[in-house]
Amino acid sequence: MVKEPQINKYRDEIYTCVRSRCGFCFSSCPIFLIKGLETYTSRGKSMIIKAYLEGKIEFSQELLERFSQCTNCGFCTTNCDVDRPEIFNAFKNDMINAGFRINEHQRICDNITRQGNPYGDNATIVPTKYWGKIKPGSDLLFFAGCTARYRETSILHSMMEILDEFDFLEEAVCCGSVMLRAGNTDEAMVQALKLKEILDKYETVVTACAGCYNMIVEQYPKLGIDVRPKILHSSQYIKKLLDEGRIHLSKIGAGTKATYHDPCHIGRMTGIFENPRAIIRAMGFELTEMPRNREGALCCGAGGGYKAIDGESAKRIANERSLEAKGTGSRLLITACPFCVRNLKDGSVGMGINVVDIVELVAQAIYHPDAI
Amino acid sequence: MEDIFKDLVSILGKDRVATDIIDLFPYSRDWSPMDHDKDYLPDAVCIPRDTNDVSNIMKMAYKHYVPVVAWGGGTGMGGDNLAVKGGIVVATRAMGKFIELDKSSYTLTVQAGATIQSINDYLKPYGLWLPHDPESKPASTIGAAIMCDNDGTFGIKYGGMVDYVLNAVIVLSNGEIVRIGHRKAASTSSGYKLLWLMIGSEGTLGIVTEVTVRVFPRPEKREVMIWLTKGMDMGINALYSIHRSGIWLESAHINDGHRLDYYTLAYKERTGKPAEIPAGFDSLLAISIAGDKDVVRFSRKKITDVMLSLGSRPFENEDIVKGWWASKHTLQWERNKWSSGQRSAKFGAADVAVPPGRIMDIYQTYLELTEKYNIRRVGTAIYNSRPHVSPSISFAVYVDDHDRQSVKNFFRYVHGMSKRAIELEGTMSSYIGDGTRLRRLTPIEHGNGLDLMWKIKKAFDPENIMNPGKIFPKEYDPTDYEV
Numbered sequence: 001m002v003k004e005p006q007i008n009k010y011r012d013e014i015y016t017c018v019r020s021r022c023g024f025c026f027s028s029c030p031i032f033l034i035k036g037l038e039t040y041t042s043r044g045k046s047m048i049i050k051a052y053l054e055g056k057i058e059f060s061q062e063l064l065e066r067f068s069q070c071t072n073c074g075f076c077t078t079n080c081d082v083d084r085p086e087i088f089n090a091f092k093n094d095m096i097n098a099g100f101r102i103n104e105h106q107r108i109c110d111n112i113t114r115q116g117n118p119y120g121d122n123a124t125i126v127p128t129k130y131w132g133k134i135k136p137g138s139d140l141l142f143f144a145g146c147t148a149r150y151r152e153t154s155i156l157h158s159m160m161e162i163l164d165e166f167d168f169l170e171e172a173v174c175c176g177s178v179m180l181r182a183g184n185t186d187e188a189m190v191q192a193l194k195l196k197e198i199l200d201k202y203e204t205v206v207t208a209c210a211g212c213y214n215m216i217v218e219q220y221p222k223l224g225i226d227v228r229p230k231i232l233h234s235s236q237y238i239k240k241l242l243d244e245g246r247i248h249l250s251k252i253g254a255g256t257k258a259t260y261h262d263p264c265h266i267g268r269m270t271g272i273f274e275n276p277r278a279i280i281r282a283m284g285f286e287l288t289e290m291p292r293n294r295e296g297a298l299c300c301g302a303g304g305g306y307k308a309i310d311g312e313s314a315k316r317i318a319n320e321r322s323l324e325a326k327g328t329g330s331r332l333l334i335t336a337c338p339f340c341v342r343n344l345k346d347g348s349v350g351m352g353i354n355v356v357d358i359v360e361l362v363a364q365a366i367y368h369p370d371a372i
Numbered sequence: 373m374e375d376i377f378k379d380l381v382s383i384l385g386k387d388r389v390a391t392d393i394i395d396l397f398p399y400s401r402d403w404s405p406m407d408h409d410k411d412y413l414p415d416a417v418c419i420p421r422d423t424n425d426v427s428n429i430m431k432m433a434y435k436h437y438v439p440v441v442a443w444g445g446g447t448g449m450g451g452d453n454l455a456v457k458g459g460i461v462v463a464t465r466a467m468g469k470f471i472e473l474d475k476s477s478y479t480l481t482v483q484a485g486a487t488i489q490s491i492n493d494y495l496k497p498y499g500l501w502l503p504h505d506p507e508s509k510p511a512s513t514i515g516a517a518i519m520c521d522n523d524g525t526f527g528i529k530y531g532g533m534v535d536y537v538l539n540a541v542i543v544l545s546n547g548e549i550v551r552i553g554h555r556k557a558a559s560t561s562s563g564y565k566l567l568w569l570m571i572g573s574e575g576t577l578g579i580v581t582e583v584t585v586r587v588f589p590r591p592e593k594r595e596v597m598i599w600l601t602k603g604m605d606m607g608i609n610a611l612y613s614i615h616r617s618g619i620w621l622e623s624a625h626i627n628d629g630h631r632l633d634y635y636t637l638a639y640k641e642r643t644g645k646p647a648e649i650p651a652g653f654d655s656l657l658a659i660s661i662a663g664d665k666d667v668v669r670f671s672r673k674k675i676t677d678v679m680l681s682l683g684s685r686p687f688e689n690e691d692i693v694k695g696w697w698a699s700k701h702t703l704q705w706e707r708n709k710w711s712s713g714q715r716s717a718k719f720g721a722a723d724v725a726v727p728p729g730r731i732m733d734i735y736q737t738y739l740e741l742t743e744k745y746n747i748r749r750v751g752t753a754i755y756n757s758r759p760h761v762s763p764s765i766s767f768a769v770y771v772d773d774h775d776r777q778s779v780k781n782f783f784r785y786v787h788g789m790s791k792r793a794i795e796l797e798g799t800m801s802s803y804i805g806d807g808t809r810l811r812r813l814t815p816i817e818h819g820n821g822l823d824l825m826w827k828i829k830k831a832f833d834p835e836n837i838m839n840p841g842k843i844f845p846k847e848y849d850p851t852d853y854e855v
Binding site for chain 1: 387388390392393394395397398399400401402403408409411417419445446447463465466487489490493508510511512703708710711712713714715717718719773774
C-alpha cells in the first residue's frame with residue numbers, strides 16, 4: 001500500500017509561509033549564507049513544497065538532494081510560528097519512502113544499524129585511570145554520544161574526569177538523531193526504542209552531546225517516546241554540581257578572553273544559554289560575545305548529516321563562524337557539543353583559534369571541596 | 373536558452389547559475405496578494421558576487437534580448453520583482469559586503485545586497501545607524517530599498533532613501549557600469565539628479581550594485597507613546613501642533629482602531645482579548661522621541677502639554693505600547709506577526725497618499741469600497757515618510773488567496789482607491805510602487821509625463837530588457853521578448 005505523503009498534513013503551514021513571505025528565516029541560514037540561493041532557505045523550501053502540493057513537480061533524487069542540504073540548525077524557526085525542520089524532515093521522509101536515497105546518509109544509517117554508531121567504528125578506548133569510576137548498577141549513566149566516543153575522545157575523557165561514579169555502556173547505542181534529521185524517521189524510531197529500553201534503567205542520564213540531548217528531550221516525545229530518567233546535558237550537570245557546592249572551579253581563565261558558540265541543539269532548540277556562560281565565568285574567563293549569539297547564533301555547519309554530504313561547504317560555514325569568533329578579540333572558542341568542536345576545528349585551521357568543549361576546560365579547572 | 377545558460381555558467385561558475393525548475397519556484401512570487409497557485413517562473417537565477425558579475429550577466433542578456441529582473445529580499449508588495457516575461461533573475465543577496473565606513477563623514481559604502489538589518493548590525497558597535505527602517509528589514513536589501521522607494525518607521529525625522537543615498541554604482545542594460553550621485557557630499561546642484569531618477573525605478577533602468585548612504589549617531593534614549601484621538605485628522609493636526617512647538621519627532625504613525633488590533637496580535641494571543649481603543653476615541657497617534665535623557669524628558673513633557681490641550685489622552689497600557697513598537701521597530705514579538713496574522717488570509721493594501729487635509733475623505737472611500745467589494749478590513753496606518761507631516765498610507769485588507777473572486781475584488785478595491793486618491797490631489801502609491809498591479813493606471817497618475825518617462829526608459833534600456841512588464845501599460849511595450 002502506498003503511504004499518503006506526510007507533507008499533506010502541513011499544507012496550512014506551507015500556505016501560511018507563502019502568504020507571509022517575511023524572509024526572516026534566512027538572515028542566518030548557514031546554507032543560504034554560502035550558496036546564496038533561496039532554494040536552501042525555509043521560505044524557498046515552502047515555495048518548492050507548494051509546487052509539489054499543486055502537482056507542478058514530483059519527488060525526485062534532485063529534490064531530495066536539495067532538501068538534504070540543511071544543518072537542521074533551527075534558525076529558521078526562531079522568528080516563525082511553525083517548526084520548519086519538522087516539516088522539511090517529513091518531506092524528506094516522504095521521498096525516502098518513495099525510494100529515493102542520499103548515499104552518504106544511507107551509509108550512516110547502515111553503520112548505526114549494524115554497529116551502533118554513524119562512523120562504523122568498533123572499540124571505545126577508556127583510559128585505565130577511569131576504570132574504577134565505572135560502576136555497573138549506578139543510578140547515573142554517562143551517555144557520551146557517538147562523536148565524543150569515537151572522534152572527539154578528549155571530551156569523553158574529560159567528562160569521565162568530572163564525574164565521580166557512573167555507569168557506561170560497553171556497546172555503543174546511537175540516539176538516532178542524525179537519522180531523524182536526514183529524514184530517515186523509521187530507522188530513527190528503531191534506535192529511539194532501543195535506547196529508551198536502556199535509559200529507563202537509570203535515574204539520571206548525563207550526556208556530553210548537544211545532539212543526543214535534544215533528540216532525547218525534545219524529539220523522542222514528538223515520536224511518542226517518553227524516557228523515565230532525568231536527562232542532563234553536561235553543562236546542566238556541571239552547573240548543578242557547582243550550585244550544590246559539590247565541585248569548585250579554579251580560575252584557570254583569569255586574564256584570558258574567551259567566546260562561546262551556542263550549539264543549536266541545546267541553545268536555540270532547548271534554551272540552554274546561560275549555564276555554559278556561568279561555568280565559563282566561574283573559571284575566570286572574560287567572556288566576549290559574538291554578534292550572533294543565543295537564539296540568533298550562526299550554526300557551526302555540521303548538523304543534520306550535512307558534513308557527511310558536503311564537507312567542504314560545512315567547513316566554509318565553520319570558517320565564517322570562526323571569523324566571527326576571532327572578531328571578538330578572543331583566541332579561545334568554547335562550545336558544548338562534540339560535533340560543533342569537530343567542525344569548528346576544521347573551519348578554523350590556521351586562524352590561531354583554539355576550539356574546545358566546555359567539559360575539557362572544566363576537567364582542568366575542577367577540584368573537589370574535600371580535596372582542599 | 374541552453375547556449376545562454378552555458379555562457380552564464382562560464383561567467384559565474386555552475387554553483388551560481390540555477391536553471392532546474394526546483395530552484396526557480398522560490399523566485400516565482402513576491403509578497404503581493406495573488407491566487408494561491410499562481411507562479412511567475414524565471415528561466416534562470418544567477419547569483420553574482422560583484423558589479424563585474426552583474427555587468428557580464430547584462431552583456432549576455434543584452435546580446436540575446438533576455439529580460440532581467442533584480443531580486444533583493446523578495447518582499448515587495450506590488451509585483452515589482454516578478455519575472456512576468458521569464459528571463460533571468462539576478463539574486464543580489466550574495467553581494468552583501470561592507471566596503472567602507474567613513475566615520476568622520478558619517479557615510480557607509482556597501483554592496484547593494486546587504487540587508488537593512490545587517491547594515492544596522494554592522495553599524496551598532498560604532499554607535500551609528502541607518503534609520504531607514506521598514507518592517508521587512510531582516511530580509512529587504514539596501515538595493516531594493518532604493519529601487520522600490522519604500523517608507524520606514526523613522527521617515528518623519530530622517531526621510532526616505534532619497535535623503536540617505538549619496539552615490540551608487542549602476543549597471544545598465546548593455547552591461548555598462550556607471551557611478552552616479554555626488555560622491556560623499558550631502559547635496560549637489562550640478563547636473564541632472566540621476567540618483568533620484570533611480571529611486572523607485574523598480575529595476576527598469578538598471579541594477580544597483582553598490583551604494584553609499586548617510587548614517588547617523590544612534591540615539592542614547594528613546595520613548596514611545598500612544599495618544600488616543602477622535603478621528604485620524606486629529607492626529608494630523610496634533611503633528612502640526614507638535615511641530616509648531618519645536619519638538620522634532622523621531623517617528624509618528626496614525627492608526628484607526630482596526631489596525632491597532634493587527635499590530636498588537638501578540639497581545640491578543642497572550643491575553644485572550646483584543647487591544648481595544650477606550651470609549652470616546654476611535655484612533656491613535658503613536659510617536660517616538662529620541663535623544664539624550666534631558667531632551668527626551670523635555671520632549672515628553674512638551675508633547676503631553678500639546679496633546680492634552682487638544683483633548684487627547686495617553687493610552688496607558690504598557691503591554692499594548694510595547695506590542696505596537698515591536699511591530700514597528702524592534703520585531704521582538706512573541707509570535708511573528710506576518711505568519712501568525714496570515715494563517716487563513718493574505719494581507720494586502722492600497723498604499724495611496726493624499727494631502728494631509730484629505731485624510732478623512734480617502735478614509736471614507738476605504739470604508740465604502742471595502743463594503744462594496746465585501747472585503748474584510750485590517751485597518752489604516754498612516755506613516756510619515758519624509759521630514760515633517762508627510763502621510764503615506766496603508767489601507768489594509770484581508771484577501772482570501774484560495775478564492776479567485778476575493779483576489780479579483782482586492783484589485784478592484786486597489787484601483788478604486790488609487791483613482792480616488794488622484795482625484796483628491798494625491799498619488800496612487802506611497803510605498804509599494806507600481807509594479808504589475810498599477811501599471812494600467814499610470815497614464816492617469818502621470819498623464820503625458822508617462823510618455824517622457826518611456827523616453828527616459830528607452831535611453832537607459834533601448835531593448836526593454838530591464839524588468840519588462842512593470843510601470844508602463846502594455847501599449848508602451850509593443851515588443852514581445854518571451855523566449
